[in-house]
């Protein structure tokens with residue numbers, strides 16, 4: 001498997017590709033799990049060439065503790081990818097390689113998508129994500145790029161990014177992959193105790209019940225109900241529950257039959273921040 005660590009090596013590799021064959025990119029921050037593997041497998045089915053980028057992007061962490069504790073394991077990640085296909089190319093640059101002069105993000109206007117939920121609770125997060133994703137898309141020039149729906153707000157923001165920056169790439173959102181108990185796969189799950197990893201399944205169970213309730217009740221009623229459920233589980237500290245329109249991420253005011261809605265949750269468990277979401281209709 002080819003490991004590329006510099007822009008120069010990357011350009012060398014890209015110059016060998018046939019222009020009429022498609023390139024798929026899966027941007028990651030490593031600590032690869034089954035959720036990432038699903039993105040990679042889909043990209044392999046849909047493209048001639050597949051590049052997985054592994055880069056823990058400092059500008060998208062609003063909390064230095066979270067950055068320091070973020071699992072980094074290039075060797076283990078390479079093994080995971082190798083077990084999927086030897087033909088995958090890994091791009092794992094250093095911080096200096098990606099941010100040559102200053103470790104700083106660009107200020108974007110994502111039309112309001114960036115001000116709610118993750119954006120409201122993680123100052124500067126989406127500017128950091130936008131900066132690194134724009135760099136990766138511009139450097140690698142994939143035909144398709146794959147992102148998980150666990151970070152649904154990120155996915156919508158990246159779609160917006162490619163629209164405002166006119167980046168010619170197809171952004172593909174892939175369904176959330178869950179552990180057997182329903183907990184969404186996340187690199188942060190590794191930081192949970194075994195007991196908490198089981199208890200955190202409550203997040204998805206609550207989302208499923210919220211979906212059922214949304215069929216007959218107002219969004220306000222559903223949100224209040226979710227808050228009450230988490231009060232009964234103080235080991236899971238609810239940061240927010242939001243119900244929004246799926247595309248605009250605008251909070252729902254009135255339910256319309258022809259619009260798609262989604263519920264979003266952020267929770268702290270043993271100091272680890274977990275997010276999840278579900279399509280409501």
Ligand code: PAF
Pocket residue numbers: 027028029055057060129132133151154
């Ligand atoms: O979802 C992630 O892992 C990151 O936010 C991404 C898209 C790789 C950008 O650093």
